[in-house]
Amino acid sequence: MDHQKVQRLPAEQLFQHELDALIAAERDAVPTGWRMSPRSVRTYICGGRAGSTPITPKYIGSERLVEIAISTLVTDRALLLIGEPGTAKSWLSEHLCAAINGDSTKVVQGTAGTTEEQIRYSWNYAMLIAQGPSPAAMLKSPVYRAMETGTVARLEEISRCASEVQDALISILSEKRISVPELGVEVPAQKGFSLIATANTRDKGVNEMSAALKRRFNIVVLPAPASLEAEMDIVRTRVEQLAGSLDLNAALPAGEVVEKVCTIFRELRSGQTLDGAQKLKPPTGVLSTAEAISLLANSMALAGSFGDGRITDGDLAAGLQGAVVKDEDKDGLAWKEYLEHIMKKRGGKWAGLYRECKELNA
Numbered sequence: 001m002d003h004q005k006v007q008r009l010p011a012e013q014l015f016q017h018e019l020d021a022l023i024a025a026e027r028d029a030v031p032t033g034w035r036m037s038p039r040s041v042r043t044y045i046c047g048g049r050a051g052s053t054p055i056t057p058k059y060i061g062s063e064r065l066v067e068i069a070i071s072t073l074v075t076d077r078a079l080l081l082i083g084e085p086g087t088a089k090s091w092l093s094e095h096l097c098a099a100i101n102g103d104s105t106k107v108v109q110g111t112a113g114t115t116e117e118q119i120r121y122s123w124n125y126a127m128l129i130a131q132g133p134s135p136a137a138m139l140k141s142p143v144y145r146a147m148e149t150g151t152v153a154r155l156e157e158i159s160r161c162a163s164e165v166q167d168a169l170i171s172i173l174s175e176k177r178i179s180v181p182e183l184g185v186e187v188p189a190q191k192g193f194s195l196i197a198t199a200n201t202r203d204k205g206v207n208e209m210s211a212a213l214k215r216r217f218n219i220v221v222l223p224a225p226a227s228l229e230a231e232m233d234i235v236r237t238r239v240e241q242l243a244g245s246l247d248l249n250a251a252l253p254a255g256e257v258v259e260k261v262c263t264i265f266r267e268l269r270s271g272q273t274l275d276g277a278q279k280l281k282p283p284t285g286v287l288s289t290a291e292a293i294s295l296l297a298n299s300m301a302l303a304g305s306f307g308d309g310r311i312t313d314g315d316l317a318a319g320l321q322g323a324v325v326k327d328e329d330k331d332g333l334a335w336k337e338y339l340e341h342i343m344k345k346r347g348g349k350w351a352g353l354y355r356e357c358k359e360l361n362a
Helices: 016-024 038-046 063-074 089-101 125-131 142-149 163-175 228-245 255-270 289-306 313-324 328-346 348-360
Strands: 048-050 053-055 078-083 107-109 121-123 138-140 152-156 177-180 185-188 194-200 217-221
Touching: 016 038, 016 048, 016 053, 016 089, 038 048, 038 063, 038 089, 063 078, 063 089, 063 217, 078 089, 089 152, 089 194, 107 142, 121 125, 138 142, 142 152, 142 177, 142 185, 142 194, 163 177, 163 194, 228 255, 228 289, 255 289, 255 313, 255 328, 255 348, 289 313, 313 328, 313 348, 328 348
Parallel strands: 078 194, 078 217, 107 152, 152 194
Antiparallel strands: 048 053, 121 138, 177 185
């Protein structure tokens, strides 16, 4: 496979040199089924060094929460990462699997249409009709493959799955085996098997997890970035990584640009200015850190494709308009009030962005 043509590489390929360096420098005990020790996994996630190789931080936040997540996976309990959109739940789960197993691709994306077969197994019906039930005709789910190989599977947005799908998980996590009555066998989980699930606290119309299912998980709540500086650090890091994998043909956003976007997002998200002096009408959207990263990547694409490669206030305004105004009636009014009562009064370095946003919001 030509990696240059792949739109998004899995974490274990994107950071393969770091993983190899950590494995080569390993000095601690490695759990069964793992490729490196819990300490090395923490270094891979939080940053540090492996011999002479610098390890970039993948998750910028509480190191203690990362340690709790890693230590959970050493035990026989599954891990549930909960948080608002954009708190890096999926990002952290992918990198945990990349470090532990070198494979983050055993993943089930939870939706309203996810079925029990996608958690357990299904069949190649042409082979089933022609030959009857056989191992060759079986289509194993990512969870099934993780159980028989003693590795970690991922289940994204578990609370979007129907109750019967969640009930199937209770059985798997309790018994640590999958029964295949068609073949008259039971497949036990090998040592090293675990599951990392994620759940979004702001999703509406979801299926509440039962107490029985929650008991099978160790729950780690991932908070939003604690400060403006922390959020800017996350955004800068991820935008730089995105720019490296996409042909944006633009310079990385200046610190002032990142600060403006993060300030606007934090203020609208919290419903008040950063200094707490003025209340704001929040929009209906979440305005997560992930959306700030996407906005800046889109602004870079605009600048690279139709400008001189440097993000202008016009590029930024175009992205902000789409990010903030999801509902024309409610969000349009909230955004207009923010422009007139906050951004306009700041003047100075905000004046150009105010003019461009006002023109788009007219």
